[in-house]
Amino acid sequence: MPPLASGPHPDRLFPAQPETRAVARRLYEQVKDLPIISPHSHVPPAWLVDDQPFSDPASLLLVPDHYALRLLHANGAELSDLGRGPDGPLPLDEAAARKAWRILCENYHLFRGTPVKYWFDTTFADVFGIAETPSARTADALYDQIAEALTRPELRPRALFERFNISVLATTDDPLDDLAAHRALAADPTFTGRVVPTFRPDRFLELGRPDWPGLARRLGEVADVDTGSYAGYVAALENRRRYFVEHGAVSSDHSHYDAGTEPLDEADAARIYAAALRGEATTAETVSFRRHMMCETARMATEDGLVMTLHPAVRRDHDPVTLAHYGHDVGSDIPVGLELTEALRPLLARYGNHPNLHLVVFTIDESVYSRELAPMAGYYRSLYVGVPWWFIDAPEAIRRFRGAVTETAGFYRTSGFIDDTRAFLSIPTRHDMSRRLDAGYLAELVTQHRLTEEEAAQTAHDLVATIPAKVFKL
Amino acid sequence: MPPLASGPHPDRLFPAQPETRAVARRLYEQVKDLPIISPHSHVPPAWLVDDQPFSDPASLLLVPDHYALRLLHANGAELSDLGRGPDGPLPLDEAAARKAWRILCENYHLFRGTPVKYWFDTTFADVFGIAETPSARTADALYDQIAEALTRPELRPRALFERFNISVLATTDDPLDDLAAHRALAADPTFTGRVVPTFRPDRFLELGRPDWPGLARRLGEVADVDTGSYAGYVAALENRRRYFVEHGAVSSDHSHYDAGTEPLDEADAARIYAAALRGEATTAETVSFRRHMMCETARMATEDGLVMTLHPAVRRDHDPVTLAHYGHDVGSDIPVGLELTEALRPLLARYGNHPNLHLVVFTIDESVYSRELAPMAGYYRSLYVGVPWWFIDAPEAIRRFRGAVTETAGFYRTSGFIDDTRAFLSIPTRHDMSRRLDAGYLAELVTQHRLTEEEAAQTAHDLVATIPAKVFKL
Amino acid sequence: MPPLASGPHPDRLFPAQPETRAVARRLYEQVKDLPIISPHSHVPPAWLVDDQPFSDPASLLLVPDHYALRLLHANGAELSDLGRGPDGPLPLDEAAARKAWRILCENYHLFRGTPVKYWFDTTFADVFGIAETPSARTADALYDQIAEALTRPELRPRALFERFNISVLATTDDPLDDLAAHRALAADPTFTGRVVPTFRPDRFLELGRPDWPGLARRLGEVADVDTGSYAGYVAALENRRRYFVEHGAVSSDHSHYDAGTEPLDEADAARIYAAALRGEATTAETVSFRRHMMCETARMATEDGLVMTLHPAVRRDHDPVTLAHYGHDVGSDIPVGLELTEALRPLLARYGNHPNLHLVVFTIDESVYSRELAPMAGYYRSLYVGVPWWFIDAPEAIRRFRGAVTETAGFYRTSGFIDDTRAFLSIPTRHDMSRRLDAGYLAELVTQHRLTEEEAAQTAHDLVATIPAKVFKL
Incomplete structure (x- = not known):
């Protein structure tokens, strides 16, 4: 996946004032490639043991993420349509996964100004090479693109x-x-x-x-x-x-x-x-x-x-x-x-x-x-x-x-x-x-x-x- | 009333950083003329029924506004000199109205940095075509100018x-x-x-x-x-x-x-x-x-x-x-x-x-x-x-x-x-x-x-x- | 003491946006030399009565200042090494004063972003003509420079x-x-x-x-x-x-x-x-x-x-x-x-x-x-x-x-x-x-x-x- 022409802007999140932005750029440049120390996360270690391909876009990116579920719920979506059952995430067939994914895409405007949108946008770009904004129009194409990517070896957990x-x-x-x-x-x-x-x-x-x-x-x-x-x-x-x-x-x-x-x-x-x-x-x-x-x-x-x-x-x-x-x-x-x-x-x-x-x-x-x-x-x-x-x-x-x-x-x-x-x-x-x-x-x-x-x-x-x-x- | 040459600045309240200000200007331009939806106000509906001219500048702009009364009170003004009586706003004769108005103008510096000043300044400009800052010197002239305007049909409530x-x-x-x-x-x-x-x-x-x-x-x-x-x-x-x-x-x-x-x-x-x-x-x-x-x-x-x-x-x-x-x-x-x-x-x-x-x-x-x-x-x-x-x-x-x-x-x-x-x-x-x-x-x-x-x-x-x-x- | 070539920047603390900074500069210019009114301080009046030279850099600048002591303590320093005893500041001999001073200088990075650093930096510059940042390397030289200055009549309290x-x-x-x-x-x-x-x-x-x-x-x-x-x-x-x-x-x-x-x-x-x-x-x-x-x-x-x-x-x-x-x-x-x-x-x-x-x-x-x-x-x-x-x-x-x-x-x-x-x-x-x-x-x-x-x-x-x-x- 080559870097995107029109992905997230290289100056994103920096102060707007040009002199300050220039300093921020230089400081960031020196730390951006340092290894990640993650002393507190909730990633299931079994993913790394099994190293199986992720099943589908919704189960991977939406269903476990209560940050995203909440706003969709507030806007009227049923949690059952978002892949949740009485004991947590449900196993989703393709129709169910596509449906959940579509709800996210159709309501993507809800996330404007939130970090959820930021994380999605940058993850789509950096991991999947996708620069398009999710919407009703793009929902299926995005699903397909991500689903296809998840079959590739370089998208496995390890x-x-x-x-x-x-x-x-x-x-x-x-x-x-x-x-x-x-x-x-x-x-x-x-x-x-x-x-x-x-x-x-x-x-x-x-x-x-x-x-x-x-x-x-x-x-x-x-x-x-x-x-x-x-x-x-x-x-x-x-x-x-x-x-x-x-x-x-x-x-x-x-x-x-x-x-x-x-x-x-x-x-x-x-x-x-x-x-x-x-x-x-x-x-x-x-x-x-x-x-x-x-x-x-x-x-x-x-x-x-x-x-x-x-x-x-x-x-x-x-x-x-x-x-x-x-x-x-x-x-x-x-x-x-x-x-x-x-x-x-x-x-x-x-x-x-x-x-x-x-x-x-x-x-x-x-x-x-x-x-x-x-x-x-x-x-x-x-x-x-x-x-x-x-x-x-x-x-x-x-x-x-x-x-x-x-x-x-x-x-x-x-x-x-x-x-x-x-x-x-x-x-x-x-x-x-x-x-x-x-x-x-x-x-x-x-x-x-x-x-x-x-x-x-x-x-x-x-x-x-x-x-x-x-x-x-x- | 033609637009003022020296009234409130068209870029007021926008961020100072030029690129950001330019975006703000464009965004504002698209919404500035949309109709006002006011789902919660305290305007007396009888004003619109009766459609009578407003009586005087003080009774209209100062006496009912507890935002303005408070700071004048804190600075030593008596509420009775600001048009308030035991049962609320008093009917004011011209001398009393002028006196209350003068207290506001003489103490206008108290409101620097508050939205009260901003609302007054922009209301004076937009509704009355007045660009002058209230002060001891300008109190009477402003009173006259507003009082005169209030007699005109286009200043009636409807x-x-x-x-x-x-x-x-x-x-x-x-x-x-x-x-x-x-x-x-x-x-x-x-x-x-x-x-x-x-x-x-x-x-x-x-x-x-x-x-x-x-x-x-x-x-x-x-x-x-x-x-x-x-x-x-x-x-x-x-x-x-x-x-x-x-x-x-x-x-x-x-x-x-x-x-x-x-x-x-x-x-x-x-x-x-x-x-x-x-x-x-x-x-x-x-x-x-x-x-x-x-x-x-x-x-x-x-x-x-x-x-x-x-x-x-x-x-x-x-x-x-x-x-x-x-x-x-x-x-x-x-x-x-x-x-x-x-x-x-x-x-x-x-x-x-x-x-x-x-x-x-x-x-x-x-x-x-x-x-x-x-x-x-x-x-x-x-x-x-x-x-x-x-x-x-x-x-x-x-x-x-x-x-x-x-x-x-x-x-x-x-x-x-x-x-x-x-x-x-x-x-x-x-x-x-x-x-x-x-x-x-x-x-x-x-x-x-x-x-x-x-x-x-x-x-x-x-x-x-x-x-x-x-x-x-x- | 002439003004420093490389001391605190004349625009320090002003907003970064150039137009805003220019206004700030002009406003500041008009008040910067007004007399200081200090209606609440903790300066011992006896200093001004006695008008004796201050004893040493640590006793003057570090030991009484609980703002500075706290962060050094948090980082592991003993208060006894910072000139404090059971009844408050201790009389320090030169070795003890130098030791306390060195702890401050070695740990000066702790104060980045705090006003303590700002006050120290500007005091060193304005009162002592020192533009160097305290560090392990500069600790002794700074001590000497300040100690020497404290012997001069113009550094007495009055x-x-x-x-x-x-x-x-x-x-x-x-x-x-x-x-x-x-x-x-x-x-x-x-x-x-x-x-x-x-x-x-x-x-x-x-x-x-x-x-x-x-x-x-x-x-x-x-x-x-x-x-x-x-x-x-x-x-x-x-x-x-x-x-x-x-x-x-x-x-x-x-x-x-x-x-x-x-x-x-x-x-x-x-x-x-x-x-x-x-x-x-x-x-x-x-x-x-x-x-x-x-x-x-x-x-x-x-x-x-x-x-x-x-x-x-x-x-x-x-x-x-x-x-x-x-x-x-x-x-x-x-x-x-x-x-x-x-x-x-x-x-x-x-x-x-x-x-x-x-x-x-x-x-x-x-x-x-x-x-x-x-x-x-x-x-x-x-x-x-x-x-x-x-x-x-x-x-x-x-x-x-x-x-x-x-x-x-x-x-x-x-x-x-x-x-x-x-x-x-x-x-x-x-x-x-x-x-x-x-x-x-x-x-x-x-x-x-x-x-x-x-x-x-x-x-x-x-x-x-x-x-x-x-x-x-x-």
């Missing part, structure tokens, strides 16, 4: 992984996972990439879930530890963390309704744990326990070294009707306000300057950047400001993030980019977007004579290479 | 309505209103404009008001339903909504202290209602009842089709002294923080995807745009993001709004512009301001190569024409 | 005070302070500057502090009033305020955890006061009392005329370990969310339009600017919006502040710049930064045709000269 120049890819995995896919990849001499798991124990820490007693039991079985007591439960988690560390994991990931971190007395923790096993813990108790476990997680991290990432403050499954029919991750998760200063204080008072703890906090509530997160990360050694996440992982929001964080915490207390995506094919354009935007922000500082161009160039390089490697211990 | 090219104007009306003015306009063959009422029941839903029992009784009288019971009260509201629908209403409007929407059991609602009639309901109960009625209002909307607009989170009459002397709407209403994700969840869980409900939510708390409102409107079919309102209905705030909302919800989940104004003469410049700013924002996306100019032009048109027509069912 | 063109400097002082330094300066015919104290009673209003009963007793002793009763305590505070007024004070300053202002009955206040003297007041009671005293402070201000400044909503000493080892003011103070509309209402209902009260409210929580503070200051005569403070006293944050406040409150309800700094040598560059940024913001309004250049020039002048003089009654 070929793309290599072409994307990904030096590390971290997946997100359940504590019960035996990490067979990761083991298979590590053992396969024909695959030389680094793909590491991430320990994601959320549901095991939520004692109020109806399915929690069963989860606790299965955790014990997998860890070969009796989780009938609180001590056993802690040991089982430590055991599974060790297992993940042994299989290359560098971080654990946590997403709960708030950022609370308040330790309990051992006896209180044990009492609530026992009550929860009997299904008798109150909501207040299960919340306390979860906040206690955040402190315990930090304690474990000081021992086994896993980086701890927090993605708090989202009301999951806001729409109960869609939850009942289509399960999770179809677009109805809605952020809520976040408080960090008081919430993190108990944890930081204990471990905030511990040399072995790296705590990276992500937020969708932008008001905490300048008010709480940057001030804390500018003081505590263990704390880093996570880059914009989910809804705010977008050009202007990323610019706001740098504007809100840098003046208080600089660049070197931030995490480096994470793509956090299920959309494997969009990983390069997401990282590229970040590099363009950081080049643009740094160029603005240069044009305002706050940085020399040399300082800016060094910083641009560090943001892509040294900072994520340091923060995620890679 | 002539202006036509000249302003308003295709629909929605007023704001009390449920007790017999809508005589609207009926008169509809029946008048010499008036061809479309002026529709809006159902604004706030005070009937606030059971804690001292005057509420009387309001409930009058509601029953007007609806010819016994409001001695909760069921009768609901029937009376439904009745009045029908009356408004029959007289052209397309929406109901709601402004309460928070956005809470939590249904009560029928029995609890009835019990609280009965207690309130006896003056015995607690504050907690009246708040619960109001949140219940928000759900009921949505339920009614699914039945009668009225669009539901929310304008929450303002502490009305913050200053009790001014309230006592001058009543409401003189500038001491102050916004408070807003929470939407949890507050709207009960309503959205029931009706959030109902095809007959359009719920438009406005906020002055900008932090909810990217955190809560855009994510919800990007998923729920019934929910739209209202454009900036009240204090943030201003150039830079509108730019922030687009920046905060678009990347998550795009353009097509927003409401289109509303002017929400008592200042009839400023309606054209307010809509023009919005068109200029949207052209500027779209131009930025074009210059950053995120949209083609064709996509931007289509979007600019939709924002002015198709989107408000769809959202407000016009 | 010479700098004069050279900085400071017309008023307000220090921050304890109610127990006898203001000997201020008296000495006032009595000294060889010092012609105006240096006034500021009444900062925070700790005397926090009845829950372990040391409070002792503080109350000492307050009584100094005021020569029996503080064994609430009435005596109020009298003692009034007495000390008068003493400060007699010594030139123009304001009192207040920094508590929230902005609450709720009056108590005299009897309740007396009861809580008595309980606190016995060490028996509850936390809720001491909070109530402090909120009561905010109202009392406003009442006193209406009588003695002291401007009242609020700096609320910071969790002081977030890190208990650092507090235990190094005390206060070393960088672990972290902001929290702020609510003003309800919190200030009781105070404003009483005194919000009193001609003798000037209440200036500062915030680090930027979300309150457009939502609460600008709307209130745009109505209440006594209330002014304080400029950005602490973490957000930085170029882009200051631009955000103007953008968030101006459209609602204009320029004339804001406070004028305050530097709020312990870093004496950075005072000129901080004020200069503010003048550049305001010139840039005004230039944007001119380029967007919202202000004429003449209006902008007048406003730029007022922001530096007439506004702070009016707000702080100077």
Whole structure:
């Protein structure tokens, strides 16, 4: 696929002012080809193990992507017509895949101004050599073009992984996972990439879930530890963390309704744990326990070294009707306000300057950047400001993030980019977007004579290479 | 009145960067003359029925405008010198009108950087052909010039309505209103404009008001339903909504202290209602009842089709002294923080995807745009993001709004512009301001190569024409 | 020291767009040499009394500056290596001073994009004639160059005070302070500057502090009033305020955890006061009392005329370990969310339009600017919006502040710049930064045709000269 004559513009996302744009171009030029470090994604590792061709354009590009599903749903599309069933993505025959694809193309105007359009446009261009805008008119032709491309060997997962120049890819995995896919990849001499798991124990820490007693039991079985007591439960988690560390994991990931971190007395923790096993813990108790476990997680991290990432403050499954029919991750998760200063204080008072703890906090509530997160990360050694996440992982929001964080915490207390995506094919354009935007922000500082161009160039390089490697211990 | 040589600049409000400005100019050119859709204003319909000349510059342009009164008050002016009395605007003789007008002109520097100055400047230029800046020196001359103009036939309300090219104007009306003015306009063959009422029941839903029992009784009288019971009260509201629908209403409007929407059991609602009639309901109960009625209002909307607009989170009459002397709407209403994700969840869980409900939510708390409102409107079919309102209905705030909302919800989940104004003469410049700013924002996306100019032009048109027509069912 | 060939760029901090930059340059030119009004700083007045040479570069420029200490700490430096001991700054021998200085220089990249770098760079250039960027390589040479300069007479405190063109400097002082330094300066015919104290009673209003009963007793002793009763305590505070007024004070300053202002009955206040003297007041009671005293402070201000400044909503000493080892003011103070509309209402209902009260409210929580503070200051005569403070006293944050406040409150309800700094040598560059940024913001309004250049020039002048003089009654 030769480069497109009329594809995405080489100056896209740069500031419009010509002097600033010229600086941005030069800064970007120096980092655009650096390898991708992806310390937090949702790519299924089995894709790389199996290395099978992707089935069809809709199943690959649309069905798993809740960013795209949401706006189509809001505009009236049925999720069942977009390839979703009660247990997640459905296997699609060609008619169904074409129908879903057509809905996307016919409604492409909904995505104007969103990063979803940007990622699609650039992915179509860079991966498939397509420069045409999706529409009712072009839907079938685009489908055919992409479907044909997906049959080619260079569009298989491993070929793309290599072409994307990904030096590390971290997946997100359940504590019960035996990490067979990761083991298979590590053992396969024909695959030389680094793909590491991430320990994601959320549901095991939520004692109020109806399915929690069963989860606790299965955790014990997998860890070969009796989780009938609180001590056993802690040991089982430590055991599974060790297992993940042994299989290359560098971080654990946590997403709960708030950022609370308040330790309990051992006896209180044990009492609530026992009550929860009997299904008798109150909501207040299960919340306390979860906040206690955040402190315990930090304690474990000081021992086994896993980086701890927090993605708090989202009301999951806001729409109960869609939850009942289509399960999770179809677009109805809605952020809520976040408080960090008081919430993190108990944890930081204990471990905030511990040399072995790296705590990276992500937020969708932008008001905490300048008010709480940057001030804390500018003081505590263990704390880093996570880059914009989910809804705010977008050009202007990323610019706001740098504007809100840098003046208080600089660049070197931030995490480096994470793509956090299920959309494997969009990983390069997401990282590229970040590099363009950081080049643009740094160029603005240069044009305002706050940085020399040399300082800016060094910083641009560090943001892509040294900072994520340091923060995620890679 | 020929166009001014030295009036407002044709490029006003466009981005300064020349390439971006050139795109903005072209986009604006295509929408600047489209008719005005004003689905939410506070213009008294009687003005259009009576079509009398406006009395004097101060009574027309200053006295009803709490945006202007507030800053003059803050700077030391007495509201009584600005034409306000205990029951609202006072009838002014020429001396009093000149005095009020002079206070405005002498303190015109207070408004630098505010949209009030912008609206005045452009209204003076476009409506009166005046290019001079108000000041102590020019106060009397300006007064004379405007007073003279107001005697001319082309400055009467109907002539202006036509000249302003308003295709629909929605007023704001009390449920007790017999809508005589609207009926008169509809029946008048010499008036061809479309002026529709809006159902604004706030005070009937606030059971804690001292005057509420009387309001409930009058509601029953007007609806010819016994409001001695909760069921009768609901029937009376439904009745009045029908009356408004029959007289052209397309929406109901709601402004309460928070956005809470939590249904009560029928029995609890009835019990609280009965207690309130006896003056015995607690504050907690009246708040619960109001949140219940928000759900009921949505339920009614699914039945009668009225669009539901929310304008929450303002502490009305913050200053009790001014309230006592001058009543409401003189500038001491102050916004408070807003929470939407949890507050709207009960309503959205029931009706959030109902095809007959359009719920438009406005906020002055900008932090909810990217955190809560855009994510919800990007998923729920019934929910739209209202454009900036009240204090943030201003150039830079509108730019922030687009920046905060678009990347998550795009353009097509927003409401289109509303002017929400008592200042009839400023309606054209307010809509023009919005068109200029949207052209500027779209131009930025074009210059950053995120949209083609064709996509931007289509979007600019939709924002002015198709989107408000769809959202407000016009 | 001649101007540098390669120092800070003359166009620094101006907008990059050439037309806008040209306007900014012209506006700045008109205000850049106006005298500095510094109505809130933390410079020790004894420096000016003693007029001794500063000891060494680290003790002068690094050790007292918690802005710089925090990021070095976050990056791993020990505070003890940065010149801090258990009781604050340590006396440093040359080796220790050089070591601390070297840590700063080696880690100078941490400050890229922060105002700390900007202030250092411009101070080095303007005060010491140094254009080189600090680094491991240049650390010793810079130290030598600055140390040498500090021996020269023109680098003594009084010479700098004069050279900085400071017309008023307000220090921050304890109610127990006898203001000997201020008296000495006032009595000294060889010092012609105006240096006034500021009444900062925070700790005397926090009845829950372990040391409070002792503080109350000492307050009584100094005021020569029996503080064994609430009435005596109020009298003692009034007495000390008068003493400060007699010594030139123009304001009192207040920094508590929230902005609450709720009056108590005299009897309740007396009861809580008595309980606190016995060490028996509850936390809720001491909070109530402090909120009561905010109202009392406003009442006193209406009588003695002291401007009242609020700096609320910071969790002081977030890190208990650092507090235990190094005390206060070393960088672990972290902001929290702020609510003003309800919190200030009781105070404003009483005194919000009193001609003798000037209440200036500062915030680090930027979300309150457009939502609460600008709307209130745009109505209440006594209330002014304080400029950005602490973490957000930085170029882009200051631009955000103007953008968030101006459209609602204009320029004339804001406070004028305050530097709020312990870093004496950075005072000129901080004020200069503010003048550049305001010139840039005004230039944007001119380029967007919202202000004429003449209006902008007048406003730029007022922001530096007439506004702070009016707000702080100077």
